[in-house]
Structures are given as structure tokens and as C-alpha cells.
Amino acid sequence: MTKDSATRSGAQAKEVVTQTLADLLIQTDKRQSAIILPEVGTEVCCGALSDQVERLAACLRQSGLEPGQVIAIALPNGLEYLVSFLAAARARLVAAPMNPANKAEEFRFFLKDSVARIVITSPEADPAHEAARDLRLQVWTAARNSTGEIQLSGSGFNSTTNDAPDAPLPGDVALLMHTSGTTGRPKAVPLTHANLMASARNISAHYRLSAADTGLVVMPLFHGHGLIGATLSALFAGSKIVLPARFSARAFWPLVKAHAVTWYSAVPTIHQILLVRAASDNAPVRSGFRFVRSCSAALAPATMKQLEDRFGAPVIEAYAMTEASHQVTSNPLPPGARKSGSVGPGTNVEVAIMGDDGKLLQVGTQGEVVVRGETVMQGYYRNPEANRAAFTDGWFRTGDLGVLDGDGYLIITGRIKELINRGGEKISPVEVDAVLLSNPAVAEAASFGVPDPIYGEEIQAAVVPRADVTAAELQSYCRSRLADFKVPKVIHFVKELPKDATGKVERFRLTALFSK
Numbered sequence: 138m139t140k141d142s143a144t145r146s147g148a149q150a151k152e153v154v155t156q157t158l159a160d161l162l163i164q165t166d167k168r169q170s171a172i173i174l175p176e177v178g179t180e181v182c183c184g185a186l187s188d189q190v191e192r193l194a195a196c197l198r199q200s201g202l203e204p205g206q207v208i209a210i211a212l213p214n215g216l217e218y219l220v221s222f223l224a225a226a227r228a229r230l231v232a233a234p235m236n237p238a239n240k241a242e243e244f245r246f247f248l249k250d251s252v253a254r255i256v257i258t259s260p261e262a263d264p265a266h267e268a269a270r271d272l273r274l275q276v277w278t279a280a281r282n283s284t285g286e287i288q289l290s291g292s293g294f295n296s297t298t299n300d301a302p303d304a305p306l307p308g309d310v311a312l313l314m315h316t317s318g319t320t321g322r323p324k325a326v327p328l329t330h331a332n333l334m335a336s337a338r339n340i341s342a343h344y345r346l347s348a349a350d351t352g353l354v355v356m357p358l359f360h361g362h363g364l365i366g367a368t369l370s371a372l373f374a375g376s377k378i379v380l381p382a383r384f385s386a387r388a389f390w391p392l393v394k395a396h397a398v399t400w401y402s403a404v405p406t407i408h409q410i411l412l413v414r415a416a417s418d419n420a421p422v423r424s425g426f427r428f429v430r431s432c433s434a435a436l437a438p439a440t441m442k443q444l445e446d447r448f449g450a451p452v453i454e455a456y457a458m459t460e461a462s463h464q465v466t467s468n469p470l471p472p473g474a475r476k477s478g479s480v481g482p483g484t485n486v487e488v489a490i491m492g493d494d495g496k497l498l499q500v501g502t503q504g505e506v507v508v509r510g511e512t513v514m515q516g517y518y519r520n521p522e523a524n525r526a527a528f529t530d531g532w533f534r535t536g537d538l539g540v541l542d543g544d545g546y547l548i549i550t551g552r553i554k555e556l557i558n559r560g561g562e563k564i565s566p567v568e569v570d571a572v573l574l575s576n577p578a579v580a581e582a583a584s585f586g587v588p589d590p591i592y593g594e595e596i597q598a599a600v601v602p603r604a605d606v607t608a609a610e611l612q613s614y615c616r617s618r619l620a621d622f623k624v625p626k627v628i629h630f631v632k633e634l635p636k637d638a639t640g641k642v643e644r645f646r647l648t649a650l651f652s653k
Contacts, residue, residue, distance in 0.1 A: 156307040157330035158226040158369075161337075162187050165375040169348065173379045173396055174216055175388075179285055181216060183375075186223075189286055193224035195298040196289065202254065204229035204303075207313060209253040210359075211235045211244070211265040213382050217279040218358050219368070220287040221257050226311040226330065228302045233313040233325075234359035236638045237265065244268030250325055251313050251518070257289065307331035313518060314361060314459050325518035326459045335511040336365050336462035337373040339485045343467055344400070344428065344453070346374035353392055353401040355384040360639045362433050365463040366455075367402045386414050393424065402430035405437070406581070406640035408444055408452075413580055413603070415447055426450035428470055432457050434641045435549060435567045437574035438477040456480035456549060460533060462512040466547050474544070478571075482545040486510040490541055495529045503550060506539040507532035538565070555644055557586035557596050562622050564596055566644060569625065572618045573598060578606035583634050584625055585644040587652045598625035599634060599647050627651075 162171070167184030174181070202208070208225050210232055212218040218234075225232040233251040235244065241264035248256065248268055258265040260278040269276045277291035288296075305311070311330045315323040340346075352371045356363030371378045379396050381388065384407060392398065408431060411420065429444060432455040444452045453475065455467035466488060468474075468481035475481075482488070489497050490504040498504045509532050516524040527534055538550045551565035558564075566584040573582035581601035589595035600611065608628040615624045635646040 156334055157305045157309070158223060158311055158333060159305050159330075161223070161334075161369065161372055165372075166348075169375065170377050171372060172216065172219070173351075173377060175379060175381050175392055175395075176215075177281075177285075181285075186220070189220050190223040190227055191301065192298050193220055193287065193289065194227035194302050195300060196294070196296055197224060197228045197230060198302040199297045199299070200293060200295040202228065202230055205231060205310070207231045207233050207251050207253045209233045209235055209248055209251065209256045209265075211237045211239070211256060211258040211263075212279060213237055213259070214354065214358050214363070214380055215382055216281065216285075216380070217259075217287050219380070221279055221289075222312075222358070222364070226305060229305045229309055231310050231313050231327070234364070235265070236357070236359050237263070238638065240264050241267040241271070245271060247315060247323075248272055248274065250315070250323075305330055307334075312364075316459050324520055324523055326514050327516075327518045328462050328514055332462040332512050332514065333365060333369060334373070335485070336464060337369040339512065340366060340370035340464050341374040343464075343484045344370075344430070344470060346371060346376050346400075348375040350374070350376040350399045350427070351379060351396055352376060353379045353389070353396070353398045354381070355389070355401055355403050355407055356433075357383075357638060360433075361457065361459050361463040362402065362404070362639060366430070366432060366457065386410050386418065390418055390420055393426075394421075397425065399425070399427045400430065401426070402432060404433045404640035405431060405435070405440060406636060406642075408436070409440060409581060412440070412443055412447060420448065422447070422449055424448040424450050428453050430455060430467075432464070433639055435570070437571045439571070439575040441477055451475065454480050455484075456547060458535060460514050460527075460535075461486060461508055461510070462514075464512075465508055468546075476542075476546050479542070479546040479548050481547065483508075483510075483547075486512055488541065488545075488547055489532065490539060491529065491532065491534065500541055500543055503538060503540050505553065506535045506537040506547065506549070508535060509533060555585075557584075558594050559586075559589075559596060559622055560592040564623050566596075569596065569598065569615070569619065569623055572615050573600060573611065575618075576606070576611060576614050578602055578604040579611070581634050583642045583644055583647060585647045585651075587648055595626050596623065597627040597629065597647075597651055599629045599631045599651075601633060602630055 162183045165183045170180045171183045172181040222232045245268045256269040256276045277289045277294050310327040312328040354367045358364045429452045436454050441452045457463045465486045466481045487509045491507045492504045540548045551567045556563045569584040580603040584598040586594040635643045
């Protein structure tokens, strides 16, 4: 073997080694701290995390579960969740994360739709237990033992760890996540080990994550933003994560200071909460962040500027979706060009704009955003009808409207199904939201369509005020920045906007509320 061929062989071996979640921690120093659990004052090193995952994976297979079977996980953020998820993936099972705050009826839908065999949840009686009982599914509860290790218990669970399970394959499905369902029935998205590892690799490389970084996880792990964007990408890079049970604005800055946090990723709602509370929480002017990432919903340019001015760190906006294993595009870190109002170029994911006829459009032309690449799913789970509509010539149709500029940066202009059709004029609620949010008196805003006997639809807006302001003043403000037909006919003042579990505004609920 020549020297050159040996080098190529070694590179190939490393690539193979990191193709599945079973190898996520393999290149990391086993003694290095991986997870900080602030509520219990514990740090878990990479070696201990890997050992716990291996032991639990063996138990899962010894309990009679077969490769490809689905395990539902309904747990809050914490070591219990992370070990359960990684162990399921290591055992060649499919983890189906679910919001532990779901109602029993919601759990019944998700459990039936995913064809789950087992439910892993917390010991307390909750709707997950009720739904599992109704569907005659076994429930295993996760808890830490006296040494801090995660253990499962329940009928049919076998704690035997005699034999290590077969290693997963890159093409094995590891994760089954449901879309948010804001424009229709939630669809189940199967993501393979190869999908997830490609995404973790892309995110880690794009933000130059390293062992010197510590991320604060504020997003739920049952969502791709928290699990892939904030956690798997960090573990892939050998970074530390601080993993509280839930986001708390009051605890945020003490955690940042105590653990020298260098970055966090969140939806705009959380960024706005931190901004509103910055003075009362004594937030530092120089946060120490290397960067702040914003994703999962549009970040208004005004909010971005306020964040950077107040916390002294670059804000990097990204675009992501469950069907593409989270991140699709992102603005670059400095000194790369960050374009306000844009979500950046593709991050090792191909991005194009497609017309209604299925043909790709030229630069600068608005159409549907389509994507393809190794992070993109092969198709929805048990849903051939949705798959026929979702793919054209190998491109996944996102349902988002956008434009690519001459540098390949993507500007999202709205959701196709959320466009407001006022007498034939198509209005993007994202554009109207951005204008409202640029007013200093507005903390949060969401525009939406309501039925109208003359125009078919009329535009209205819901606003959470930051200071005293009238609807007439906001309409006048909009009129100076928008065409008249885009100005909200009615502005409602509300205490809060309806959001899903990840903080994304649910416009359809505003339409339902104010159409009565």
C-alpha cells in the first residue's frame, strides 16, 4: 500500500465511522464534559454518556424490540430524554419524540400514526399514560438512579445487558418527527442516521463549533431545532451543552455567566422575551456570546438589530425544516456577509426556486423554495398521497415562497398557504409583520387573513404592545411603509400570541378567533 492510498483509506474510515448516531461521540475525549444539568448540579462526560447509551440500547433489544420498531419518547429536556433517544437509535429502533405537554387526544393521534410499540415517559401519571392505556401500549418510565444513571422500568422491560446490539446502518431510520401541522394534519417525517449525521456535520462546520464552545439549549428536544440544531451538532463537534429542563428567562443569564456560554439558538419569540426583560434581568451589554442563532420562524430585521445592539454579538439567521433534518440555509459567521431579511445560502443543501409548472426559476424571481441533498428525507411515513405532492424531479417542495439573490442568499417571503388573497392581491404576512415589529411600541406582531364578503380575504393583525400606542397610529405607521392594500384593516391588541410548542406563531388560530 502506498502512502497516498493509506491516507485515502484512513479518511474513508473516519467518514464511515461517523455515519451513524452510534458513533456520535467516538472522536471525542471520553473525559471531556458533554452535558451540564443545572437543576441537579451534574456534569456528564462523553465516556459516561456513551456507556449509559450502550447499556440501555442492550436492554431495549433484550426486551424483545426488533430493528425498525418505533418507540415514543414523551420526556422533558434532560439526561433521561437524551439517553433514551440515543439508546433507541443505537439499538436500531426508531425514536418518535413527542411533546410531554400534549393532551391525551393528541397523544392518541401521534401514537397511532407512528405505530409506536412502547411509550417512554416520566413516572408521574400524565396524558401519555392515559393514551397508552387506551391503545394498550406498554409504558416504561425513565428516571435517574442513585448514581445518576438513567434506568427504565415497566412491564416487559428487561434490564439484562449481556449482548451488545448490532450496529445501526446509515440508511436505518433513527428519528420519526411530526411536522407542526399549522396548515393541515401533521405528517410523520422519517429521518435516517445518515440524514441526521449529515445535518449535525453541516451545522457544526458552518458555525465552527469546537471543544472550546458551550451551548445553552433553550429549545425542546422533541423538536428538530433543539435536538439537531442545538444538541446533536454540538455533540458532533465535541462541544459542551447546558441542558436545563425548560427555558426560563429568569435563569437564562445566570446560566450564561456560570458556564461561560458561547452561543445559543432559539426562535424569535425567545429572543424577543430576552430583549423585553434585558433591563430587569441585568443582562450584560457584552454577553460573551460568539454568536446567537435564530431559526424556525422569520426574524424581523428590527429585532435582529436590537439583539446585536443590546447583547453585543452577531445574530445569525437560519432557515430549517423537519423534512431536511433541520438546517437548510444560514447566514455565515463574521466576516462573511450577513444580510438582514435573508436566511443565507444553502449549507451543503441545494436550494432553488420552482414555479407552479415545476420548472426552476431565474435568480430574483419569486416562487416555491425547493431543496435536495443528503439531509432531505426520502418521503413521509405511510403517506404516499403527501409524497406525490411533495416531490418534483427529485426536489422537495417546501411550501415556502422565496427568492434567491445573485449571491445565492435566500429571502423567505411567506408560506404559500398563509398568503392573504385580498381581491386578487397576494399579501405576505411576513412582510407586514416586519413593518409592525420595526415600530418601537410593538413587542410582538402577527398578521393574518379573515374572510371578507367583498375582497374574499381582508388583512388584520394581532399586536402585543411594548408601550402605549393606538391602532390608528400603527395603521398610519404601516401606511407610510406599505402599499395601502397591505395595511391591516383591523389591529387587535392582545396579551400574547398563540404559539405552538416551539414558539412559532399559529396564524390559523388568529384567523379562527377573529373571524367570529
